[in-house]
Amino acid sequence: xxxxxxxxxxxxxxxxxxxxxxxxxxxxxxxxxxxxxxxxxxxxxxxxxxxxxxxxxxxxxxxxxxxxxxxxxxxxxxxxxxxxxxxxxxxxxxxxxxxxxxxxxxxxxxxxxxxxxxxxxxxxxxxxxxxxxxxxxxxxxxxxxxxxxxxxxxxxxxxxxxxxxxxxxxxxxxxxxxxxxxxxxxxxxxxxxxxxxxxxxxxxxxxxxxxxxxxxxxx
Amino acid sequence: xxxxxxxxxxxxxxxxxxxxxxxxxxxxxxxxxxxxxxxxxxxxxxxxxxxxxxxxxxxxxxxxxxxxxxxxxxxxxxxxxxxxxxxxxxxxxxxxxxxxxxxxxxxxxxxxxxxxxxxxxxxxxxxxxxxxxxxxxxxxxxxxxxxxxxxxxxxxxxxxxxxxxxxxxxxxxxxxxxxxxxxxxxxxxxxxxxxxxxxxxxxxxxxxxxxxxxxxxxx
Numbered sequence: 309x310x311x312x313x314x315x316x317x318x319x320x321x322x323x324x325x326x327x328x329x330x331x332x333x334x335x336x337x338x339x340x341x342x343x344x345x346x347x348x349x350x351x352x353x354x355x356x357x358x359x360x361x362x363x364x365x366x367x368x369x370x371x372x373x374x375x376x377x378x379x380x381x382x383x384x385x386x387x388x389x390x391x392x393x394x395x396x397x398x399x400x401x402x403x404x405x406x407x408x409x410x411x412x413x414x415x416x417x418x419x420x421x422x423x424x425x426x427x428x429x430x431x432x433x434x435x436x437x438x439x440x441x442x443x444x445x446x447x448x449x450x451x452x453x454x455x456x457x458x459x460x461x462x463x464x465x466x467x468x469x470x471x472x473x474x475x476x477x478x479x480x481x482x483x484x485x486x487x488x489x490x491x492x493x494x495x496x497x498x499x500x501x502x503x504x505x506x507x508x509x510x511x512x513x514x515x516x517x518x519x520x521x522x523x524x525x526x527x
Numbered sequence: 528x529x530x531x532x533x534x535x536x537x538x539x540x541x542x543x544x545x546x547x548x549x550x551x552x553x554x555x556x557x558x559x560x561x562x563x564x565x566x567x568x569x570x571x572x573x574x575x576x577x578x579x580x581x582x583x584x585x586x587x588x589x590x591x592x593x594x595x596x597x598x599x600x601x602x603x604x605x606x607x608x609x610x611x612x613x614x615x616x617x618x619x620x621x622x623x624x625x626x627x628x629x630x631x632x633x634x635x636x637x638x639x640x641x642x643x644x645x646x647x648x649x650x651x652x653x654x655x656x657x658x659x660x661x662x663x664x665x666x667x668x669x670x671x672x673x674x675x676x677x678x679x680x681x682x683x684x685x686x687x688x689x690x691x692x693x694x695x696x697x698x699x700x701x702x703x704x705x706x707x708x709x710x711x712x713x714x715x716x717x718x719x720x721x722x723x724x725x726x727x728x729x730x731x732x733x734x735x736x737x738x739x740x741x742x743x744x745x746x
Contacts, residue, residue: 359675360635371620375630382623401590404601411594414633416579456578 316364409475535583
């Protein structure tokens with residue numbers, strides 16, 4: 309069976325999400341770096357894999373997929389019987405709760421995190437500046453979102469229940485950047501249950517292997 | 528069996544998404560209107576159903592769910608054997624492609640559409656004004672996204688393949704507002720395959736019953 313190919317870059321949060329899932333499911337893969345400096349992700353060959361020109365894209369035999377959150381669901385289903393169990397939940401109701409918190413990540417957690425990482429890391433890397441007002445308003449938005457997480461995580465160890473699921477995994481790349489790279493670690497550490505959750509999930513061996521490579525390039 | 532309860536409002540795009548899915552699956556439900564003018568969605572009783580204070584929230588016996596995109600997946604799985612078939616795909620690979628285009632809706636299509644609806648309809652309803660520069664930039668973003676859809680829909684009748692799936696359904700509320708309420712119908716009508724897709728899906732009886740009630744309140 310041909311090895312799964314992931315086209316992307318280790319510091320891309322969406323690539324890291326897919327690689328973390330592959331590690332959790334103990335699936336061998338080949339990471340094919342995309343030469344972003346040369347703009348290869350906007351050229352026809354890469355656009356045939358991901359028409360939005362973003363990272364990552366996955367090739368599994370004849371199947372090509374983009375959108376990291378769709379890819380991790382595919383991997384969790386296809387490799388249900390190996391590696392970390394129960395990433396999707398084991399009943400229709402459990403699956404619904406996993407999906408619910410995955411959607412919370414997409415629509416509530418991701419937008420302010422993306423804004424913080426863009427402003428604080430990516431803009432300066434591209435020679436631009438950080439808009440402090442945008443940083444402030446997104447830190448406030450994220451703080452209100454994390455209040456909801458704190459309440460949830462006071463009632464269950466992980467987001468979907470008392471087991472680690474895709475809902476937790478989906479959050480990890482931006483949590484990593486919040487804590488380590490954008491100077492917003494207190495958003496996590498100031499919340500008892502959110503902090504315990506992060507300490508737990510970031511110590512997973514499958515994640516540690518990915519996190520060590522999440523370094524933004526220099527200018 | 529207790530009837531499913533949907534707490535929300537007919538003009539809320541996320542409520543409409545859930546109601547359309549219930550109709551497609553021929554599931555009886557009760558719509559419980561939320562008194563938004565009185566701020567009931569920010570009060571403890573509603574926050575216990577949806578901690579973000581947004582529409583909708585679903586009650587199905589003991590299960591409470593929020594996030595419309597998670598709810599429609601739950602309904603499509605639970606009622607797999609009735610109503611519109613195959614909303615989720617029938618193989619792991621088909622499911623992955625449905626998920627992929629659902630994620631495209633969430634991360635590429637929804638943000639500029641939401642900005643357009645906010646600027647053109649919601650801001651004036653709240654006594655504010657429309658920022659034309661924001662309208663312009665989001666119409667451009669959406670146009671580039673719809674170019675990807677045009678290419679995709681030139682190769683398959685629906686987003687995930689040659690059958691109607693959740694990926695198509697997930698788009699319907701904002702497509703409806705784009706065409707009917709924000710003066711951006713040409714974004715759809717100027718693209719042959721996108722237009723044919725929209726004409727097809729908006730003529731579905733399950734959708735027509737919902738669309739007729741999608742009227743924004745007056746000031």
